[in-house]
Amino acid sequence: MNNKLLRINLTEGKIGNEKIPEKIIKQYIGGTGFISYYLFKELKEEIDPLSPENKIIIATGPAQATRIPITGRYAVGAKSPLTNHIIDAHCGGFVGPELRMAGYDLVIVEGKAEKPVYISIKDDKVEIKDATHLWGKLAHPTEDKIREDEEEPRMRVICIGPAGENLVNISCPTADLHHNPGRGGLGAVFGSKNLKAIGVRGSGKTTIGNLDKIEEVRKNILDRTKEAKDAGAGMFKYGTSNAVGFSNEMSQYPTRNWQSGEFEDHEKLSGVDLDEKYTAIRKPCYNCPIGCSSTLDASAFPWTDEKEIARPEYETMAMLGGNIGLSDIETLIHANYLCNQLGLDTISTGSAIAMTMEAVEKGLLSGPEFEGIKFGNKEKILEMIEMIAYRKGFGDILAEGVAQAAEKWGIEHLAIHVKGLPFAAWDPRGRLGLGLSYATAAVGASHLRGWPATSEVPKDKSAVDVVDSLIEQQDYKSLTDCLIICSFSYAIKGGFSFDDRKKMLSAMWDRDVPKEEMMEIAQRIWITKRLFNINQFDNYKPIEYDVLPPRFMNEPLPSGRAEGSKAFDTEEDFKKSLQLVYKKRGLDEHGIPTKKEIENLGIE
């Protein structure tokens, strides 16, 4: 690594470089590890996430901008204004590798600028610049204007749209036009600092590690990618949208605010259907041979004059698809485009719209402003997205997040979230132990925190039996997110195994890194995130937050493969399996890490 941290204080206009201590690299590797360490170490207790005291951390991993493929990503973290817990969201594209080529492993932005600004990073020339002329702009024109102003056509940009400026708790930055670190309201954290964007251009090379070993890892990944591609794996052709059919078959496809796990019109929303109707343009992230990411030729869409727009990913195809009762693919693409430009997390936006639709249909919300709202109403869907981004009408309430809106409206039983983070698009009633993953993740209901390796449904089964597998997978995922390897690396032949991670880290660190050391790092990160959360609340009892919404505990799925299944077979089974996770993770019965565990892991 360059071991270099770029720190920018917007209040003082100060820019400085620091060395990341070797000890911290050894303890946390990079990516999500750095985010957990620096947030825990540097954020005071119980800060307001939209105050200057919050920090935005952008972290790369050891392999970014090296010859190793599938590493064209980065992580963005902060204290989430949506959940008041830690958030680390991951993003594809080019910003991460570009940061490393500019010489930085980590960027920390703190304080608050007096007026709108953007940060320009060109190798070691780093400047805070006026962004008054950019404030109010949508994401794509913002990126284009920064490249024009900087006279850097290849500058990589991460920026916010109006939703972030309006401090919408479900807003997110947009990067490289079509990528988003989506979860947890990071757009609002940018907005709270008057930070419109960060543009990066790097010209250096990352020259660390054992070059022979790096070449071995590179070749192995490329060979296995080719084998999987030649075998016709759908991921290479359709990207994540290919998962709609699979998810529906597994009873995991969210439908009408999670009232069901299968959607009668799911075939209209498949990746195959998308590609039959529209022209996809492959747009792989930096140095990625899988290349699942694509855009769409926008000439087919009368509502935009852009040349190409984002092709929706699976999560969007579900949360702005079946979950809001929408089966019209063009409206879904339009909704995705609006979220992208306005800077909204499609998962949380879909969740907010779905909750409102169910409440209106059930007569729990009424009045002129809710007229016409029902599942599948195309006009209302597009209207509500704009209302949330600009905080218009009841959009101002939804902009706070589903948990907050549900509390205000007295419809808490319809709010589908953990710790305030709306569920990602996989129903835990369709997969044994997935509910434990959602419940125990520090960030809330993210689908990217490790699932137990099973395809069984919870009915008549005990989640206790998959606790070991869950912990192992949580740790593997954590290592993936420290190394910053794409989660979709599973698409290569044989998947991206623990051994692959070990070989990669050993190549980068130029020594054999034993499995025990790597698993200890993963455990340290898991505990550090939990400690951060505990610090951020007065008298925080983790067990009160490690819970699932009542819908998944009490309402069995009405149909499909997992018909009759809840997230746990019984309430007792949930409690037993949760306590087992606590015990194996070194927590007390309330979910608080024991002093002994903290000391053993060397967390300071």
Ligand code: SF4
């Ligand atoms: S697999 Fe897809 S999302 Fe992952 S790095 Fe490659 S193109 Fe990007």
